[in-house]
Amino acid sequence: MKLLTAAQTREADAFTIKEEGITSTDLMERAAKAFTCWFENKFQPTEEVHIFCGPGNNGGDGLVAARLLHERNYHVKLYLVGDLANASDDFKVNQERLPQDLKPQFIQQETEIPQLQQKTCVIDALFGTGLNRPVIGLYAQVISILNDSGACITSVDMPSGLYTDSQTPDEGAIIKAAYTISFELPKLAFLLPQHEQYVGKWHVVKIGLSQQFISEVETGLYFITQQDAQHLVKPRKKFSHKGLYGHALLLCGGFGKMGAAVLAARACLRGGVGLLTIQAPQVGYTVLQTAVPEAMTLTDKNRKHLSELPNEITKFDVIGTGPGLGTERVTKTAIGQLLATAQQPLVIDADAINIIAGSEKLKAQLPKNKVILTPHPKEFERLVGKVKNDYDRLQHLREFCAEYQCYVTLKGSHTAIGTPEGKVYFNTTGNSGMATGGTGDVLTGIITALVGQQYTLEEACLLGVYVHGLSADLALHTVGAISMTASDVIDHLPKAFLHLSQPMP
Numbered sequence: 001m002k003l004l005t006a007a008q009t010r011e012a013d014a015f016t017i018k019e020e021g022i023t024s025t026d027l028m029e030r031a032a033k034a035f036t037c038w039f040e041n042k043f044q045p046t047e048e049v050h051i052f053c054g055p056g057n058n059g060g061d062g063l064v065a066a067r068l069l070h071e072r073n074y075h076v077k078l079y080l081v082g083d084l085a086n087a088s089d090d091f092k093v094n095q096e097r098l099p100q101d102l103k104p105q106f107i108q109q110e111t112e113i114p115q116l117q118q119k120t121c122v123i124d125a126l127f128g129t130g131l132n133r134p135v136i137g138l139y140a141q142v143i144s145i146l147n148d149s150g151a152c153i154t155s156v157d158m159p160s161g162l163y164t165d166s167q168t169p170d171e172g173a174i175i176k177a178a179y180t181i182s183f184e185l186p187k188l189a190f191l192l193p194q195h196e197q198y199v200g201k202w203h204v205v206k207i208g209l210s211q212q213f214i215s216e217v218e219t220g221l222y223f224i225t226q227q228d229a230q231h232l233v234k235p236r237k238k239f240s241h242k243g244l245y246g247h248a249l250l251l252c253g254g255f256g257k258m259g260a261a262v263l264a265a266r267a268c269l270r271g272g273v274g275l276l277t278i279q280a281p282q283v284g285y286t287v288l289q290t291a292v293p294e295a296m297t298l299t300d301k302n303r304k305h306l307s308e309l310p311n312e313i314t315k316f317d318v319i320g321t322g323p324g325l326g327t328e329r330v331t332k333t334a335i336g337q338l339l340a341t342a343q344q345p346l347v348i349d350a351d352a353i354n355i356i357a358g359s360e361k362l363k364a365q366l367p368k369n370k371v372i373l374t375p376h377p378k379e380f381e382r383l384v385g386k387v388k389n390d391y392d393r394l395q396h397l398r399e400f401c402a403e404y405q406c407y408v409t410l411k412g413s414h415t416a417i418g419t420p421e422g423k424v425y426f427n428t429t430g431n432s433g434m435a436t437g438g439t440g441d442v443l444t445g446i447i448t449a450l451v452g453q454q455y456t457l458e459e460a461c462l463l464g465v466y467v468h469g470l471s472a473d474l475a476l477h478t479v480g481a482i483s484m485t486a487s488d489v490i491d492h493l494p495k496a497f498l499h500l501s502q503p504m505p
């Protein structure tokens with residue numbers, strides 16, 4: 001599904017109004033109704049609701065929500081903030097529509113800002129996607145008092161003050177919402193970890209923006225929905241045999257880190273690969289034969305560290321490497337040989353990334369259109385240098401993928417997948433339980449398995465990260481976030497694939 005910029009959202013808005021022959025006030029009513037519907041399910045009418053409106057259409061949404069909640073017997077306190085001389089037309093229309101017994105209070109100076117009790121229910125409708133400069137002055141004072149009050153803030157469309165799709169300047173005040181209810185599509189800002197404290201939990205409510213516009217508009221930014229993932233899953237054919245699902249090779253493991261190889265291998269098997277061979281240093285032989293009996297194990301001539309490639313390397317359909325490798329000199333040489341000779345797609349993670357990041361020569365040897373790299377943010381910085389913020393990181397992601405013509409799945413709470421053509425996809429599954437050792441090794445195994453099954457590299461990245469996060473989401477129900485381990489993620493992979501293989505409604 002596409003992510004739109006603030007400017008594209010405005011265009012979608014205008015297109016919908018024209019296509020449906022409605023007024024912008026009608027669309028505002030629809031948006032505010034969708035917001036109110038979510039709000040009513042969350043908060044009881046027994047609570048006082050304090051609604052803060054700014055001068056634009058976001059404030060207009062706040063006015064409509066105030067009217068609707070008042071009609072439903074919520075105890076609404078309405079505040080109109082700042083100079084309203086230039087308020088938007090739809091704001092003014094809805095100010096007129098306020099019922100007689102709902103009198104707004106005007107806040108035009110700091111002393112008029114109310115002091116709120118902790119946990120007071122607040123709706124933030126100061127600014128949305130029309131924000132065009134950092135928030136300072138009176139609006140910043142309101143934001144600061146709301147943030148400091150300990151109130152439970154629900155933001156309409158955007159946390160006020162946060163830029164939709166570019167870095168918010170440091171001097172701008174930003175609401176710290178507990179919930180952000182966004183119209184039609186999530187915003188790029190929600191998917192970046194640096195904004196977690198502002199966005200809180202976000203939900204999307206549909207307001208019927210033109211699907212034609214959304215399908216035709218050009219964007220390089222996407223988020224992966226369950227439907228997208230379901231479309232990707234290839235059902236198995238009745239007359240199947242293991243040869244149809246690929247033979248994967250994992251070059252993984254080292255002394256003291258054989259567990260990483262076990263996790264990658266078990267995930268690869270649960271990811272559906274037809275055959276799996278693991279090449280590991282000698283210390284891994286018994287471990288792997290015992291822990292992963294379904295896989296074949298080849299041993300390296302080196303006892304503790306990977307130092308060579310297997311002889312018949314051409315027979316493998318895909319090679320995954322990195323988990324547990326270490327960065328010994330002999331291993332560096334082996335990775336160099338791999339990049340120089342491999343004809344099949346490569347999935348490169350962990351120490352294999354660290355090895356490549358440490359050598360411009362190895363970077364230059366990355367075969368074009370054949371590589372998926374799966375770094376976490378620190379590994380990514382080793383590849384591209386220090387990044388300034390999450391937008392800078394995205395820019396580096398696009399540039400790196402274009403320069404090396406490779407795919408990168410940049411792991412994080414919304415893993416971002418970069419493609420050689422400059423597209424970026426954000427994942428929407430996963431949870432904090434995954435912040436534990438070994439979950440990255442699991443992802444390497446899954447993606448390797450999918451590439452082995454003839455998914456394109458892009459499909460393998462998208463489906464791989466989605467199903468990885470979904471397994472963790474399913475594991476959340478049984479083990480919770482605190483106790484979750486990488487093995488739990490593997491154990492829930494069957495359920496996750498089943499979930500995605502159900503016929504779509």
Ligand SMILES: NC(=O)C1=CN([C@@H]2O[C@H](COP(=O)(O)OP(=O)(O)OC[C@H]3O[C@@H](n4cnc5c(N)ncnc54)[C@H](OP(=O)(O)O)[C@@H]3O)[C@@H](O)[C@H]2O)[C@@H](O)CC1
Pocket residue numbers: 009010012013027028031054055056057058059060061086087088126127128129130131132133134135136139156157158183184207209
């Ligand atoms: N598209 C959709 O799907 C739908 C969108 N809808 C809603 O509309 C919202 C977007 O509305 P919007 O465009 O009127 O912008 P909004 O965020 O209210 O702010 C603009 C106002 O703020 C002002 N201003 C800006 N920055 C400022 C600052 N730092 N400090 C002070 N002032 C500042 C600016 O004034 P000016 O720049 O002229 O000084 C202008 O007056 C969107 O988020 C959603 O809630 C729904 O109703 C319908 C469906």
Ligand SMILES: [K+]
Pocket residue numbers: 058124125126127128155156157158159160
């Ligand atoms: K807002």
